[in-house]
Every structure is written in C-alpha cells, then in structure tokens.
Amino acid sequence: MPTPGLPVHIAVALEGAGWHPAAWREPGARPAELFAARYWAGLAGEAERGLLDFVTFEDSLSLQSADPAGPDERTDQVRGRLDAVLTAARVAPLTRNIGLIPAVTVTHTEPFHISKAIATLDYVSTGRAGLRVQVSARRDEAAHFGRRSFPRVRPGDPAAARLARDLFDEAADYVEVTRRLWDSWEDDAEIREVATGRFIDRDKLHYVDFERRWFSVKGPSITPRPPQGQPVVTALAHGSEAYRLVGRVTDLGYVTPRDARHAHDIVTEIRDAQAAAGRAAETVHVFGDLLVFLDRDAVTAAARKARLDERAGAEHASDALAFTGTPPQLADLLQDWQRAGLSGFRLRPAAIPHDLTQITRGLVPELQQRGAFRRAYEAATLRGLLGLPRPANRYALA
Amino acid sequence: MSKPAKQVHLAAHFPGVNNTTVWSDPRAGSHIDFSSFAYLARTAERAKFDFLFLAEGLRLREQNGKIYDLDVVGRPDTFTVLAALAAVTDRLGLAGTINSTFNEPYEVARQFATLDHLSAGRAAWNVVTSWDAFTGENFRRGGFLPQDQRYERAKTFLRTAWELFDSWQGGEILADRDSGMFLAEADVGRFAHHDTHFEIAGRFNVPRSPQGGPVIFQAGDSDEGREFAASSADAIFSGHSTLEAGKAFYADVKGRLARHGRSPDQLLILPAATFVLADTDAEARDLAHEVRLQQVSGATAIAFLEQLWNRDLSGYDPDGPLPEIDPDPGEHTIARGRASVRMHRDPFATANEWRAKAAAGNLSIRELIIEVTGRQSFIGSPATIATTINEFVQADASDGFILVPHITPGGLDEFADTVVPILQERGVFRAEYQGSTLRQHLGLAPRAAGRRRAVARAAS
Numbered sequence: 001m002p003t004p005g006l007p008v009h010i011a012v013a014l015e016g017a018g019w020h021p022a023a024w025r026e027p028g029a030r031p032a033e034l035f036a037a038r039y040w041a042g043l044a045g046e047a048e049r050g051l052l053d054f055v056t057f058e059d060s061l062s063l064q065s066a067d068p069a070g071p072d073e074r075t076d077q078v079r080g081r082l083d084a085v086l087t088a089a090r091v092a093p094l095t096r097n098i099g100l101i102p103a104v105t106v107t108h109t110e111p112f113h114i115s116k117a118i119a120t121l122d123y124v125s126t127g128r129a130g131l132r133v134q135v136s137a138r139r140d141e142a143a144h145f146g147r148r149s150f151p152r153v154r155p156g157d158p159a160a161a162r163l164a165r166d167l168f169d170e171a172a173d174y175v176e177v178t179r180r181l182w183d184s185w186e187d188d189a190e191i192r193e194v195a196t197g198r199f200i201d202r203d204k205l206h207y208v209d210f211e212r213r214w215f216s217v218k219g220p221s222i223t224p225r226p227p228q229g230q231p232v233v234t235a236l237a238h239g240s241e242a243y244r245l246v247g248r249v250t251d252l253g254y255v256t257p258r259d260a261r262h263a264h265d266i267v268t269e270i271r272d273a274q275a276a277a278g279r280a281a282e283t284v285h286v287f288g289d290l291l292v293f294l295d296r297d298a299v300t301a302a303a304r305k306a307r308l309d310e311r312a313g314a315e316h317a318s319d320a321l322a323f324t325g326t327p328p329q330l331a332d333l334l335q336d337w338q339r340a341g342l343s344g345f346r347l348r349p350a351a352i353p354h355d356l357t358q359i360t361r362g363l364v365p366e367l368q369q370r371g372a373f374r375r376a377y378e379a380a381t382l383r384g385l386l387g388l389p390r391p392a393n394r395y396a397l398a
Numbered sequence: 399m400s401k402p403a404k405q406v407h408l409a410a411h412f413p414g415v416n417n418t419t420v421w422s423d424p425r426a427g428s429h430i431d432f433s434s435f436a437y438l439a440r441t442a443e444r445a446k447f448d449f450l451f452l453a454e455g456l457r458l459r460e461q462n463g464k465i466y467d468l469d470v471v472g473r474p475d476t477f478t479v480l481a482a483l484a485a486v487t488d489r490l491g492l493a494g495t496i497n498s499t500f501n502e503p504y505e506v507a508r509q510f511a512t513l514d515h516l517s518a519g520r521a522a523w524n525v526v527t528s529w530d531a532f533t534g535e536n537f538r539r540g541g542f543l544p545q546d547q548r549y550e551r552a553k554t555f556l557r558t559a560w561e562l563f564d565s566w567q568g569g570e571i572l573a574d575r576d577s578g579m580f581l582a583e584a585d586v587g588r589f590a591h592h593d594t595h596f597e598i599a600g601r602f603n604v605p606r607s608p609q610g611g612p613v614i615f616q617a618g619d620s621d622e623g624r625e626f627a628a629s630s631a632d633a634i635f636s637g638h639s640t641l642e643a644g645k646a647f648y649a650d651v652k653g654r655l656a657r658h659g660r661s662p663d664q665l666l667i668l669p670a671a672t673f674v675l676a677d678t679d680a681e682a683r684d685l686a687h688e689v690r691l692q693q694v695s696g697a698t699a700i701a702f703l704e705q706l707w708n709r710d711l712s713g714y715d716p717d718g719p720l721p722e723i724d725p726d727p728g729e730h731t732i733a734r735g736r737a738s739v740r741m742h743r744d745p746f747a748t749a750n751e752w753r754a755k756a757a758a759g760n761l762s763i764r765e766l767i768i769e770v771t772g773r774q775s776f777i778g779s780p781a782t783i784a785t786t787i788n789e790f791v792q793a794d795a796s797d798g799f800i801l802v803p804h805i806t807p808g809g810l811d812e813f814a815d816t817v818v819p820i821l822q823e824r825g826v827f828r829a830e831y832q833g834s835t836l837r838q839h840l841g842l843a844p845r846a847a848g849r850r851r852a853v854a855r856a857a858s
Contacts, residue, residue: 024573024580031573031580035605037484037516061504063587063603071601073584080571080586080605083512089481090516093432109505112456112536113475120475124432124482144504146597147539190472194422197695200472202465205458218535220458220465224430224472311578 008334008372009344009386011099011287012047012359014040014352015058016078019291019318021066022311023351024078035082037090043356044091047098050360051374053385054099056132056234056346059084061105062141070140077312085117085131092125099382101130101234106174107167108136108145112217114174115181122226127381130232133175133250135167168241170214175233175249177217180208182230183393184220206395228383229390236289238319240269247273251388252285252344256320260340263288267341283388287344288337289320290330293351294358298325308350320348327362335372406791406827407798407840408818409493410442410810411451411670415459415470418672420692420804427807429470435479436486437807445814446828448839449491449522450483451635451800452476456500457533459735461701462710466733468698477509484517491836493522493615498555499529499548500537503596506555507562510612511604519608519835524615524635527552532734549622551595556614556630558591558598563611565589565602567847610845613836627665628654632842637669637796639775644669644795666840671775671799675812679778686777689804690768699764702771705733706745706752716764720756725749775799780816787817788826 017024017031024031033039040057047055063079065072084102092100100121104114114131122129136142137150153160189204208219234252237243246253247270255270257263267286274284293308295301301324309315316322323330334345347363349355367373379385413419414429421429428434439450454476459466476494483492492513496506514521527548531541543551565587572579590599616631618624627634634651638644644667652662674689676682694702696716704711708726725745726732756766776783790796803809821827833839 025575025578029575031575032571034573035515035607037518041485060603061508063601075581075584076578077580079581079603080566081603082515083508083604086477086481086509086512086516089478090485093436093482093485108502110500110537113501116475117478120478123430123474124479126432140600144598144600145502147502185472192421197422197697198467199421199470200465200467202467205465205471215538216535216540217537218457222455222458222473223475 006338006372007374008338008367009053009285009287010359010364010367010373011054011056011101011344011346012052012356013056013058013289013346013348014043015348016064016081016352018351018355019348020308020312020316020350021077022308025311026308026351026354028354029351031078034078035080040082040087041091041094043352044095044098044100046353046356046360048095050364051377052098052360052364053344054101054128054130054382057084057087057100057102059103059105060141061108061136061144062138070138085114085121088129089121089124092121092128095125095128097128097377097380097385099128099130099232099385100125101132101232103132103134105136105141106133106171108141108147111174111177111215112181112221115178116221116223118178118231119182119221119223119226122228122231123223127227127383129226129228130234130251130382132234132236132254133171134236135171137163137167164239164241168245171235172245172249173210173212173214177208177210177215179230179233179249180210180394181217181219181221182226183395184208185223185225186393186396187225187229190224204396225393228381229393230383232382232386232388237266237270243269244273246270246286247275247279247284248277250284252287252386254287254289254346255342256289257337258321260337263337263342264340283386285343285386286341287346288334288342289346289348291318291320291322291348291350292330292355292359293322293324294327294330294355294362296326298329301325305350318348322350327358327366330363331366331370331372334367335370403824403826404792405841406787406821407666407668408445408447408827409449409451409491409668409798409800410438410447411453411800411802412438413470413802413804413806414453414473415455417469417693417698418802418804419470419806420689421470422692423805425805425808429806430472430474432474432479432482434807435474435483438803438810439483439487439490441807441810441814443487443490445810445818446831447490448798449493449520449836451493451524452480452495453524454495454497454526455735456497456528457536457735459733460532461704461733462712466701468695468701477513480521481513481516484513484520487520489520489831489834489839491520491522491613491839492517493524493613495524495526497526497528498552499527499543500533500539501555503555503558503562503591504598504602507559507602508604510559511563511607514607514609514612515604519837521607521609522613522615522633522836524617525552525556525631526617530734549626553626553630554593554595558596560611561589561591562602563606564847566604566606568606568610571605606847609835609837610847613840613842624651624654627651628660629658631665632837632840633666633668635668635670635800637667639669639671641790641793641795644790645793648794648796663841664843666797668798668800669796670802672772672802672804673776673783673813674774675778675780675783675816677779679782682778682782686774690773693804694764694768694771696764699767701733702767703763705736706748708732708745714763717762720753720763720766780820783813784817784820784824788821788824791826
C-alpha cells in the first residue's frame with residue numbers, strides 16, 4: 001500500500017463545458033466554442049501547465065442524454081460532441097508532456113481501425129497516447145450501425161448480467177487483438193537496406209491471426225510499432241465484470257468508490273482478477289474518479305453546487321462521488337484514498353474552466369507542498385509518467 | 399477589364415508506399431514520424447497549395463505469399479494524422495482517402511465532421527471502394543462485397559453519409575446562457591436510411607461543420623466511375639498526363655455534369671503528377687532517368703512483371719529479355735492488396751505489347767518496366783515545368799495537379815521555391831490564400847444546408 005507523501009497521479013476528465021449539466025451556463029463557460037479546436041487546445045494546455053499526468057476525452061456514438069436508455073428531448077443541456085480520438089490528435093502537436101486518452105466504444109468499432117488510430121496518436125504525440133475502452137448496450141447506438149441489436153434489459157435481470165458479461169468479454173478480446181496489432185511490427189522492422197533493396201525485414205512483421213467469437217483479424221497492422229510499444233489501455237469500472245476487465249487486460253482502471261473502505265475493496269477485487277490472469281507482477285493502476293466542485297472556501301463551493309443543481313432542475317446524480325470543498329480538503333481525501341490502495345485519481349471538473357483551474361492552480365500546488373506531486377515532468381512518455389516500463393514485443397521473444 | 403486567366407490548383411500527395419518513393423536516397427526521411435508529415439504540409443502551405451492528400455491501404459501488400467518489402471511499408475491512420483496536421487497548418491486543405499467498404503457511415507461521418515470542425519473547414523474525402531477478401535481479413539465482416547457491387551456500395555455509403563452531415567442544418571446550437579437554451583429545438587440530428595446496404599436510424603451526434611461536410615474526391619476512370627464523380631464529387635483525382643488524353647478526359651467528364659444539374663466549375667479535374675526539376679531541361683532529363691533507375695530496381699522490375707504475368711518469375715534476370723511464356727490466366731493471386739493490378743484488364747494483350755516494345759528497343763526487363771510504368775509527368779527546369787502546368791490548365795486538360803514528390807518529406811521544397819513563384823508571377827496561381835476553407839480554395843460555392851426531411855420516427 002502506498003504511504004502518504006508518496007507521489008500520487010492526477011488526471012482530468014474533459015467533457016464539454018464540465019460534468020455538471022448546467023455548467024455551460026456558468027459565467028466563465030464557453031459553450032459556443034465546444035466544437036472549436038482552440039477550446040480543447042486551451043484545456044489541454046492548462047492541464048499541462050498543471051503538470052497533470054493525462055487528460056481523458058469523453059465520447060460516444062449517440063447524443064448525450066439525461067435518459068440512460070436512449071435520446072431525450074432536452075434543449076437545456078449540451079448536445080453534440082466531437083470524435084475524441086481526433087480531438088486528442090488535434091491537441092497533440094500543441095502539447096509536449098501530458099498524456100492524451102480518448103474514449104472509444106469497442107462494441108461498434110473495428111479493432112483494426114482503432115489500433116492504428118491509437119498507434120498514430122502515439123506517433124503524433126511522440127509517446128503520450130492511451131485509450132479508454134468502453135462498451136455499449138444501448139439499443140439506439142446499435143441502430144446507428146444496423147449490424148447488431150441488443151435486447152431490452154432491466155438492471156437485475158439475468159439477461160442483463162449475461163449481456164454485460166458478453167460485452168466485457170468482447171472488450172477483453174478487442175484489447176487483446178489491439179495489443180497484438182501494436183506488437184505486429186517489431187521495433188526494428190524497418191531496415192532500409194540499400195544493398196538488398198529491402199525497406200523492411202519481413203521476418204519482423206507478424207500476422208496476429210486472431211480468431212474468436214466476435215471478430216477475426218489477420219494483421220499485421222499497417223502502422224509500425226508505436227513509440228511507447230504499447231499505448232496505455234484504460235477502462236472505467238463500476239462492477240465485477242468491469243473490474244475483471246481492468247485486472248485482465250488494462251494498464252489502468254478508473255473506479256467510483258463511495259469512501260476509502262469501498263476503494264480498498266475494489267482494489268482487492270481488481271488485484272484478484274489481475275492475479276487470476278497471471279498479471280500479478282505487472283503494474284495495473286487503479287484511479288479513483290471524483291466529480292469535483294472546488295472553491296477557495298467550502299461554503300462558496302457548496303453554494304455553487306446548489307446553484308448549478310437549481311439551474312439544472314434537479315440535484316445532479318453521478319456514478320462518481322461528488323466532492324464539494326477546497327483544494328486542501330480534496331488533497332486530504334485523495335491522500336486518504338491513496339492509503340486505501342489507489343495510485344491516482346481522475347478528477348471530473350463540475351464546471352470548465354473553473355474547476356480545471358482549481359485543480360491545476362489550487363490542488364496541484366497543495367499536493368506539491370505535501371511532497372505528493374511532481375514539480376516537473378520526469379518522463380517523456382505517458383508510460384514513463386505512470387511508471388510503466390516499455391514492454392518487449394511479444395513476437396520478438398518467440 | 400480583361401478576364402483573369404484560369405487559375406491553376408495545386409496539391410501535394412504524401413507518397414509513402416509505392417515505388418514512386420525513393421527511400422534509398424540519403425535525403426529520404428521517415429514515412430511514419432509526424433515530423434515528416436508536418437514538414438510536407440508546411441511546405442505545401444507556404445507554397446499556397448490547395449490541399450495535402452493521403453492515400454489509403456488497409457492490408458500490407460503481399461507478393462508470392464510474402465509481405466512485399468521493396469517499397470516503403472507502414473503508414474499512419476489517415477484521420478488521426480490529418481487531425482494532427484490541422485494543428486500545424488492554417489489554410490491547407492486536408493484530404494484523406496477513406497474506403498466505403500470496411501467502414502460504417504455513422505463513424506466515418508462523425509470523423510469527417512469532426513475533422514472539418516477541428517480544421518475550421520478544410521476537410522476532404524477521397525471516396526474509394528475496396529472489396530477484396532484479402533483486405534477483409536482484417537475486419538469484422540471480412541471480404542463480403544461482390545466486386546460488381548462496389549460502386550453501388552460506395553454511392554449508397556456516400557449518400558448515407560450526406561444524410562448524416564445534413565441531419566444538422568446549422569443554427570441548432572444557441573448556447574444561450576440567459577434563456578438556458580443550448581439547442582434551438584429538441585429533435586436535432588435525426589436521420590433514417592433503409593436500403594440493402596444500410597438499415598440505420600437515430601440521431602447523429604456531431605453538429606454541422608464549417609463546410610457542411612467534407613469536399614468529395616473520387617478517383618474513377620471507368621464509365622461508372624466518371625458518372626459517379628459527375629453526380630457526387632467535387633474533384634476527380636485521376637486523369638491523364640498527356641495533353642491530348644487529358645483534354646479528352648476533361649471534356650468527357652465535364653460534359654456529363656449538365657445531366658446532373660451541375661456546371662463545369664463544380665467538378666475539378668486534378669490528376670496526380672510526378673516531376674523532376676533541375677536547372678536546365680537537359681539536366682532534368684538526365685536526373686529523371688537516374689530517378690527511374692532508383693525507383694525501378696531489378697527486383698522491383700521482376701515484381702512488376704509478376705503482377706502482370708500472375709506467376710512467380712523470380713528465376714528471370716532483370717537485365718535479360720522478357721519471358722516467352724504467357725501470363726497465367728484466371729484469378730489474380732500473385733500480388734494482393736495493390737490497386738494497380740486491377741488495371742491489367744487484358745494481361746495477354748499487355749504482355750504482347752510489352753514484348754513488342756522490348757524487342758523494338760532491345761530493352762531488358764528492367765528497362766522495359768521503366769519505360770511502361772510511368773515516366774515522370776513533368777521533367778525540366780522551373781520555367782519549363784511552370785509553362786507545361788499552365789498550358790495543361792489553360793488548354794482544359796486539367797484544372798491543376800496533385801504533385802507527388804519522390805523524396806519524403808523534402809521533395810517538394812524545390813518546386814515550392816522555384817516553380818510556384820513563376821506561376822504566381824504569371825497571375826495563374828494565388829500569391830496569398832483568399833479564403834480559409836478548402837471549398838473556397840477550390841472555387842466551390844458553399845454547400846447549402848440540407849433540406850429538413852420529414853423523417854418518421856422509427857419505432858424503437
């Protein structure tokens with residue numbers, strides 16, 4: 001278990017004008033710019049000035065909705081989004097050190113396309129790419145593709161459990177084939193050997209020959225091995241199937257504990273899944289997701305949350321714990337949960353840019369003073385920042 | 399006041415994975431590092447080019463059952479690298495080839511709408527088909543499309559994508575803090591498309607982009623391809639590099655537009671063109687021959703021969719005569735994943751032509767392949783090349799060219815420094831960008847917001 005004062009990792013989850021549905025109406029918000037490159041470049045730049053490990057970019061294959069089962073008819077919330085992988089790529093050349101992790105829906109996309117897209121994100125960022133794999137059981141999203149359909153299920157149905165298991169099994173396969181495609185070129189495959197006229201040594205390119213239930217992929221990738229070897233694979237996990245996915249195949253899971261005890265229990269479950277998959281010796285980060293309302297004093301923070309909730313017409317319900325308070329108070333909680341076994345946190349700013357700058361200019365200096373956060377970027381890649389070694393190529397060992 | 403001369407359009411093609419690219423030259427840089435793409439893009443932009451162009455390949459090429467290793471291998475993902483290039487350019491169009499077979503319209507439409515947003519209106523889509531089971535082995539649905547359905551699939555894919563782009567007409571986003579209305583209306587992005595290829599319906603989740611959608615390129619030379627371009631494209635990326643063939647193609651394609659209710663300036667003809675520049679025409683000719691020798695090694699020559707003969711010819715000497723035996727008839731299996739093999743429509747006739755040519759010129763295999771696989775389009779001094787380009791355009795043999803340098807990424811530098819200024823001085827190429835979107839650079843009118851379709855809500 002990490003001891004206090006040990007460095008903690010901090011990431012920020014970027015989403016529209018902020019995670020609170022009324023955030024777009026706040027004085028500092030820029031809701032008319034949500035589809036402009038400069039907006040996202042500005043947020044990434046601020047996060048980088050705050051020396052954060054990485055930012056994530058949310059995404060989905062449907063409109064945002066207050067209804068989890070399908071689209072709604074609201075006009076008072078942000079609707080419409082940009083593709084996250086391309087947004088990450090757009091800001092990559094304008095940043096130098098911060099990691100960039102877009103969300104990808106594995107249920108409806110081609111692993112061959114995503115593997116080369118993330119490999120390319122790694123190239124355009126010189127080694128700072130990752131991805132957040134997510135599954136989708138939504139019937140409306142499936143209808144956007146017309147290739148598969150899902151039954152109507154209620155939480156608690158046995159059918160719902162079966163569906164979740166299948167979706168996460170497919171996600172595990174998707175990650176496996178993506179990782180194989182990243183390794184399908186050995187690092188030194190490109191030889192440019194003038195004497196023999198060979199640009200590549202074809203023996204250093206490998207078919208991945210993946211054939212499983214949901215897809216088969218031949219390979220090799222069309223894109224050479226990414227600079228990091230393996231970009232960072234992450235997933236958001238709320239329950240056992242997802243904890244198993246995190247432990248089995250990812251480098252980092254985001255979880256939503258209610259308190260330190262809960263965090264400890266979740267970490268245990270993930271470590272068990274990790275061990276069962278033969279990965280006990282590997283580093284799998286577990287980050288706590290928190291929705292944060294931050295101000296200089298707790299009363300102001302609470303009042304702002306109350307105003308936002310009133311504007312939205314209801315108290316905002318989140319899968320993540322909502323923290324309302326000051327940066328030092330948040331630092332106390334983070335260190336407490338770190339002692340429970342979490343190695344980092346992905347903070348969801350309730351309002352952008354307000355809560356983002358509270359993190360970069362309030363929380364970060366506080367953690368630095370406690371010796372718990374970096375004072376300068378110490379590595380050039382995202383794996384480096386997360387203490388993950390550059391892995392050997394699985395095909396090169398053969 | 400006299401009418402200004404017809405303007406030339408120029409674009410740059412990042413070459414990569416064909417033998418056009420001379421990777422063995424000491425000046426040749428990386429074909430995968432972002433710095434190479436950024437370098438070529440910046441060169442094109444300082445030369446005021448209309449756009450940068452990327453091709454596509456979704457399976458590494460093979461020959462005789464082995465991965466082809468003589469040319470550049472390896473390329474980035476097209477959408478991702480274009481999005482990154484939007485960060486290091488300001489006006490340059492960003493054109494990517496994306497196929498209509500191993501993709502889904504909802505995802506591709508999201509990606510192009512996003513690229514157009516993130517580049518403030520500079521995205522373009524070269525719509526291509528691929529149908530082969532070889533490439534299909536990388537995808538969930540495999541090689542499922544019969545070859546004769548490829549244009550139908552492409553047409554319906556493109557039509558569906560436009561329905562998605564047009565599902566937001568513009569103006570839906572109010573972002574009005576005071577009233578609390580982010581959207582002007584509730585039912586944004588609604589679409590439904592039902593045919594044999596696509597049964598999809600719902601809500602598109604990317605608002606209308608600055609150009610309304612990407613500029614559309616198409617690259618067909620067949621009758622069906624020309625019709626497809628005439629009905630649906632803004633620019634046709636193919637053509638013929640001799641003046642007479644160019645004029646015939648131009649007249650044919652532009653002549654089809656009226657039937658589709660379009661005028662000649664609504665479809666640009668932009669063939670690809672290679673070039674060799676030197677101080678004098680004579681030096682350029684010598685250099686061109688050197689480049690051809692670099693592009694067509696003995697091994698490459700045998701490989702090209704095999705692509706026509708459809709059999710293993712590794713026993714032949716590239717400095718010796720052509721094979722006496724005939725091409726292997728039947729399904730083409732020797733070379734996989736390569737568009738050019740599909741151009742040999744009558745291998746026996748072509749083999750006979752090549753044998754005749756070799757005999758007439760006493761040419762070895764290598765010399766013959768150099769001869770028949772494409773001499774550079776433009777060879778000469780800067781003035782000669784500028785004059786030739788301008789003549790083609792003024793004679794209506796093209797509306798411009800997509801230039802393919804053979805050295806990456808610096809192979810466009812000299813062209814930008816020496817040829818472009820001549821065209822600018824002659825008043826036939828822009829000295830400054832006038833507009834900011836790719837449609838503006840190409841002289842295309844803004845695309846009207848789609849008409850709101852009365853789309854019945856699908857029962858869910």
